[in-house]
Amino acid sequence: MSERKKFQAESERLLDLMINSIYTHKEIFLRELISNASDAIDKYYLYALEHGQTPQDLAIRIDLDQENRTLTLTDNGIGMTKEELEENLGTIAKSGSLAFKEQLKKQEEAQNDVDIIGQFGVGFYSAFMVSDEVTVISRSVESDQAWKWVSDGTEGYTLDPAKKEGHGTTIILKLKADDDLDSYSQYLDSYQIQDLVKKYSDYIRYPIQMEVEIQKRVEGDENNETPSYESAKELRTLNSMVPLWKRNKADITQEDFDRFYQDHFYDFQKPLEKIFFSVEGSVSFTSLLYIPARRPENFYSRQYKPGLQLYSRGVLIENNCESLLPDYLRFVKGLVDSQDLSLNISREMLQHDHQLRVIKNRIEKKVLGELSSMLKKDPEKYEGFWKNFGLDLKFGLYNSMGQDKDKLQDLLMFYTSNDGKLESLADFVKSLPEEAKEIYYVSGTNPAAMAKLPTVVKLKSKNIPVLFLTDEIDEFVLQTLGTYEDHAFKNAQQGDLNLDSDEEKEALKNQNEENKDLLEFMKEALPEVSEVRLSNRLVDDPVMLVAGDGMSFEMERMFTLMAQQSGEEPVPGMKAQRILEINPNNKIWTTLRADYSTDKEKVKAIAQVLYDQACMIEGFPIADPVEYARKVTALLAE
Structure with missing residues (x-):
């Protein structure tokens, strides 16, 4: 008869907190279990190398049983002994991954080869968010005996001997019945599982496999004009495993970058620009950024969600991390992957904001540098960017009360009386008469109509060019700037232009x-x-x-x-x-x-x-x- 054991945590209330309060979305449970399975395979991989073995066919498998309402996840990782099951699953917030990572600190070479995601030992308990009962069957690589751990997530668990072929761990979730608030049956739908794997665990380094139903042509029916099909099962790998941004740059084509952008950010057009770089330092990270070729739908509405995808060691942590971009770069799409992030207990947020600030500053500097280079080397391309997102840069300069003046002023563009086309302030200043002390501007909506304004005609008669301000915020932007290259901005439709000679004035x-x-x-x-x-x-x-x-x-x-x-x-x-x-x-x-x-x-x-x-x-x-x-x-x- 099974012996029921108490959890070694402070109280049942703590477990309830772990299950119901830490995670924002219930679907996270699959990410956590897959990450744990990946950790277990990492540990086995290192174990095999240390013992002169060659690891083969390492994988994670998911099986769905709609009739019995079970979701099963199996790995062929290092497995657990009875004592490890009690220590890791019987004690809340006790993580073997954390201890393993501490050991790897002494083995720098191994640490570079193996990523350990789980650090807090609570990810496993997310399974109880969707399950009435969780069964864990595990066999350690160093033992012939398997053990079965069973719990309903309340006061305790049972632990019994079991049979299992080979080392590794199998987790069986008995899913809850659907209620008015949640549909748990969705986690028995193969399409939903594929979507969740793609969303959160696409870059786990080992194959995540699942049998999916396909329609297969009946054998011997090749000559039939109206072929017949029958349902069949096919074992399919659901994840990409190697992220695009972790591949050798020399092996990635521009088509690969463009296709990744269109597939991941749902744009039918290729991006205007791609920015791919890595940073080594106190916070190391890789970033793959894109500037869209068109303004996204609902860009200036509440429906638009700015921010970059944030990954930690290939695992998606946040889909729209706004803290990685200043507001005026909200149009930038892409991702950041860092192995140095200090995640909180649920792996949904960071514990140290300074890490995000470091990354944000580097990204901001990099994007602005690329935009500046585009303006100088390909003005036509930059003009396309400006028509889509120039307003954001203007608001960025104005909202910062001039603090970002040095960052943004050289990226600004305005229509001018020179040729009616967009022009940077630097190019505009070059067209000023040598003795000019001021930059004149007028406001309106149509540059062609503004060129006919009486004051513009007067200034043009004196060979003085004029800036055309076509956005409502433009005058506020110029007031925020104050001057540009020692030229003060002056409204040509306000006050005295001071263009007349003393005789004309008299x-x-x-x-x-x-x-x-x-x-x-x-x-x-x-x-x-x-x-x-x-x-x-x-x-x-x-x-x-x-x-x-x-x-x-x-x-x-x-x-x-x-x-x-x-x-x-x-x-x-x-x-x-x-x-x-x-x-x-x-x-x-x-x-x-x-x-x-x-x-x-x-x-x-x-x-x-x-x-x-x-x-x-x-x-x-x-x-x-x-x-x-x-x-x-x-x-x-x-």
């Missing part, structure tokens, strides 16, 4: 003074503006709207949009000061001066039409389109 001042009454009258007709003045800023256009000191028009739009998105009213006073500038060389100014003394109502109507036109040029909606149309028609009819 002449304009006199014109404004001479027409003071007319300009004041127009201002009174336009309560929205703070000033109406003559300006040399205009070349051919009759009128334009400029912002006073302080808030710019783009900032006003940004704050208005933020209020709309939050469902709130715009904050009072969060509007740019409006200044209407008139071109003194345009015929409309001659008309205004002529009519001022004879028909002030007409001057008032012209002023209101000019203001509405200036608003439209600037991209603001006009208050009353119907009234505007009537006034224009009336003026044309005169």
Whole structure:
């Protein structure tokens, strides 16, 4: 009769904690059992070498029995004696792998050849998350006697002699019945098991095998136009075993890298760029990264999950580890595999954040270096990247309050008045006149339309190029930068451009003074503006709207949009000061001066039409389109 023994842990409550609280997902149990089996085979492999043997046919096997609701996992590893079963399974958090790893510290050569994953001795107990009863049959490589360990995961276990061919361990899980919260029957589905192996244990170094059902053509039926098939079983290896990133670089083709990306990250396009590197140091790791050729679906929604896959010795620890990337590189896909990670008890998180910070810093530096190289060596390729993910780099610079300025400023691109194409700040500065002290910019949405803005036309007449800011965040980014190569950024639609000679400035001042009454009258007709003045800023256009000191028009739009998105009213006073500038060389100014003394109502109507036109040029909606149309028609009819 079997003798029931108590667990040697503090209490039943501790076991309950191990089973129900440590792991986030129940499916993790398969990863843990496979990792333990791999450890056992590693130990046997070393044992065989030390005893002059040649290990052969090392493998892990999974068998499913839907009728009896059992999942069986078998390895031909080192196996356990009765005493080892009691010590390793009867004592919670007692791990033979940890002791074995300590021994390997004294054998550096062996340590390099063998990876030991299990360190805490609790992974085995994850089996009770899905099982009513767990049976372990094990035979040590140094014994002819096998032992059977059985427990329902409550107070204790039984341990009895058993029969088993060859060394190794067999674990039989009697799966729980399905309930309203969980379906345990899914772990009897061969497709689900294949998916879990692929997800968590694809790179275990030994074959993970399982019999799968296939449709096989009936023998002797080759000449039949309508062949018949019969169900058959086939033993299939479920895992890849050798990760792509652990193969010799010389043996990996670009097609291999591209296919890996498309298969693992579900993209029908090849990646724009691949970054493959290894780091040796306090935290050693290998990283395989990809920059997608297109923006992923839902990229700017909550459905998108950024982060890299994190592996420890080929075992998947986290599928989307956000701690490995700064937010502004969230578009990067790929993985990191390290043998130096200090995992917590469930192998789902790290115990030491500094390890992740070290890896993150190296990855950030590497990716930025590759982007910088791409910009210099293949500008066309970089432009494709920028159109997809440039906004993220802008937000990264702005959100860091300028701390990442040196990292990111040379990677920024903007449309410009030079040729209407995207251009880096470094290239743009090269096009500035030698005496230029400022970088002028204007804001809008369409570069072609922005090139026609009155202030841009004026600057181009002076051979001064202009940056076109097409994203709402752009002006905030430039304010965060402050300067670039000692050139301050200046809004060309705000304040004085300071482009005129002293004589031109004096002449304009006199014109404004001479027409003071007319300009004041127009201002009174336009309560929205703070000033109406003559300006040399205009070349051919009759009128334009400029912002006073302080808030710019783009900032006003940004704050208005933020209020709309939050469902709130715009904050009072969060509007740019409006200044209407008139071109003194345009015929409309001659008309205004002529009519001022004879028909002030007409001057008032012209002023209101000019203001509405200036608003439209600037991209603001006009208050009353119907009234505007009537006034224009009336003026044309005169």
